[in-house]
Amino acid sequence: MIRTEALSKEFRSRGARRVQAVDRLDLTCDPGEIYALLGPNGAGKTTVLRILSTLMDPTSGEAWVRGHSVRTEKAAIRALIGFVSYETRVYERLTPREIGHFFGRLNDMARAAIEDNLAYIFDLLDMTEFADERTDTFSTGMKQKTVLMRALVTNPLILIWDEPTSGLDVLTAKRVIDYIRLLKGEGKTVLFSTHILWEAEKLADRIGIIHRGRLRSEGTLESLRARTGLGDLEDIFFSLVGADGEAGGR
Numbered sequence: 001m002i003r004t005e006a007l008s009k010e011f012r013s014r015g016a017r018r019v020q021a022v023d024r025l026d027l028t029c030d031p032g033e034i035y036a037l038l039g040p041n042g043a044g045k046t047t048v049l050r051i052l053s054t055l056m057d058p059t060s061g062e063a064w065v066r067g068h069s070v071r072t073e074k075a076a077i078r079a080l081i082g083f084v085s086y087e088t089r090v091y092e093r094l095t096p097r098e099i100g101h102f103f104g105r106l107n108d109m110a111r112a113a114i115e116d117n118l119a120y121i122f123d124l125l126d127m128t129e130f131a132d133e134r135t136d137t138f139s140t141g142m143k144q145k146t147v148l149m150r151a152l153v154t155n156p157l158i159l160i161w162d163e164p165t166s167g168l169d170v171l172t173a174k175r176v177i178d179y180i181r182l183l184k185g186e187g188k189t190v191l192f193s194t195h196i197l198w199e200a201e202k203l204a205d206r207i208g209i210i211h212r213g214r215l216r217s218e219g220t221l222e223s224l225r226a227r228t229g230l231g232d233l234e235d236i237f238f239s240l241v242g243a244d245g246e247a248g249g250r
């Protein structure tokens with residue numbers, strides 16, 4: 001469903017400092033799978049997900065979403081995916097319902113279909129109460145839900161989700177986690193990034209451990225255990241990224 005081949009991204013800041021954010025990364029995410037890209041801050045997770053969402057071009061290498069190239073078939077990919085990021089801003093002058101209609105129409109959806117989807121999503125995410133309020137007064141959690149709603153209104157087959165629970169209170173985070181499970185039940189493919197080990201452990205069919213732009217290991221929790229001879233995901237994680245992992249060390 002999603003595949004990257006020697007995917008690389010180098011950033012060059014004006015001070016000529018180069019950062020190899022993604023370094024010859026090969027990963028595959030199968031249809032209907034929940035895949036967790038797990039790594040410390042600065043590992044390159046957001047950059048990978050932005051490339052896969054066609055928001056940014058790789059420096060070298062390739063990636064495909066359902067066979068479409070992220071370099072040359074951006075429109076086809078955008079029609080298939082929903083990209084959710086805690087960094088996404090919401091239009092402050094609009095209400096969630098207006099934002100939903102705007103994005104639905106951008107994707108050529110009929111008004112009635114947008115309304116049906118919105119009713120379902122508002123109910124599911126407990127948004128009905130504020131669906132017709134302008135987002136400028138929203139809490140972080142309400143804004144996050146609005147960003148999620150925006151990605152879901154088009155009923156995407158694939159969800160690419162950067163740090164799903166970042167900035168959320170525990171209750172909302174739990175709803176989001178439950179929701180990811182529900183999406184899997186609906187046959188969707190979910191690729192998400194996280195630096196929280198238990199999130200990957202709880203949700204993912206397969207885990208890709210990324211550090212300094214490189215994939216250190218990939219597989220089910222069982223296969224990661226077997227490969228490293230360690231039982232606990234935390235131990236596996238530190239054996240692969242080293243003790244500097246949390247610091248992001250770059």
Ligand SMILES: Nc1ncnc2c1ncn2[C@@H]1O[C@H](COP(=O)(O)OP(=O)(O)O)[C@@H](O)[C@H]1O
Nearest residue numbers: 011019021040041042043044045046047048250
């Ligand atoms: N737009 C950018 N310009 C320069 N460097 C960047 C940019 N975006 C990310 N980086 C750098 O690339 C590396 C990977 O960042 P990122 O993909 O955001 O990691 P993560 O999401 O895993 O925390 C970091 O060293 C970060 O500072």
Ligand SMILES: [Mg+2]
Nearest residue numbers: 045046047162
């Ligand atoms: Mg990030």
